Amino acid sequence: MLFCLFSVSAFAQSKKSKNYVFSYFKGDSKDGLHLAYSNDGYHWTALKNGQSFLKPEVAADKLMRDPCIIRGGDGYFHMVWTVSWNDRGIGYAKSKDLINWSAQQFIPVMGHEENARxxxxxxxxxxxxxxxxxxxxxSTIKGLYPQTQSEKENAYNHRIYYVTTRDFIRFSDTKLLYDPGFNVIDATIVKDGKFYFMFMKDETVEPVTKDLKIAVSKKLDGPYTPASKPLSNHQWVEGPTVLRQDGEWLVYFDKYREKKYGAIKSKDLRVWEDVSDKISLPSCIRHGSILEVTPQELERLKRE
Structure with missing residues (x-):
C-alpha cells in the first residue's frame, strides 16, 4: 500500500463554524471569476448573486478557467488561472480582499518551449x-513520452511542470515536477504534517481511467512517490480541490460529463466514502479551489 510508510497527522480542527470560499468558473469562463461561500464545507451559496468578481483581460482568448486562489505569506490573496486552451502561459493577479484585484499579468511559464501545446x-x-x-x-510537449501517447482526444499527453517565485516578478526556470508514467492533469498539493500530498487526475484514455489518484513527497518540489490506486469508482472526473477539517480529507471534483460536482472523504487516505449526496453547490460550477477566510472578509464579500 502506498501510504503504509506515511503517518497522517490528526490535524483536528474545532467543529465551530468556519468561513470558506470556493473560487470557480462557469460556462466558457469568459465572464471570469466566481465565488461561493460555506460555513460547513458541504453547502455552498454563490456570492454576488452569481455574478463575476473579475473579468479576464490577458492572452488572446481571454479565458479565466480553473482559478486557484491561496493566501500568501505577504497578506495578499494570489490567484492563477488558465488563460487559453493552447497558450504557453498562465494568468496571475493578487488582491487584499478578493474584491479589488491588481492588474492582470500573463506569465509565459512555457514560453521557452516551442513544442509546448x-x-x-x-x-x-x-x-x-x-x-x-x-x-x-x-502541459503537453509534442514528441515527449511516446510510451503513453494516444491519438485520441487531440493527442494530448500531459506531465506536471513548475516554477518557483518569492515575489511573482522573478521566476525560476521551468522544471518537470511529476511524471507518473501516464497522462496526468489537474494536480493540487496539500501539506499535512511533514508530507506533501499531490492529488491529480489520471487522464489516460486507452484504456479509460479518468479518475483521481495521490502521490506523496517529503519536499514540495519532490520527488513524489508513484501514484496510488484510484480513490474511488468515479470515472470522467477532474479538478480535485481538497478541504481539511475535523481530522478528515474532503475532496471535491468536477463530474464534467454529468455537469455537476461530487465529493469523497477519508480519515486516513486509504478508505474513502462517497459524500456526493451530502453536498450542494451553485449551478454550473466548474473546476476551482477552496480557501478559508476570516469572518470579516466573508462579510465584506457578502455585501458585494
Missing part, C-alpha cells in the same frame, strides 16, 4: 518555511 489548470502552493511560492500546471 498548452498550460492547463495552474495552482499555487506556498512554503512558509522558505517563503517560496510554487506554481505548477499540466
Amino acid at each position: 498548452n498550460t492547463w489548470a495552474p495552482e499555487i502552493t506556498y512554503d512558509a518555511k522558505s517563503k517560496i511560492y510554487m506554481i505548477y500546471w499540466a
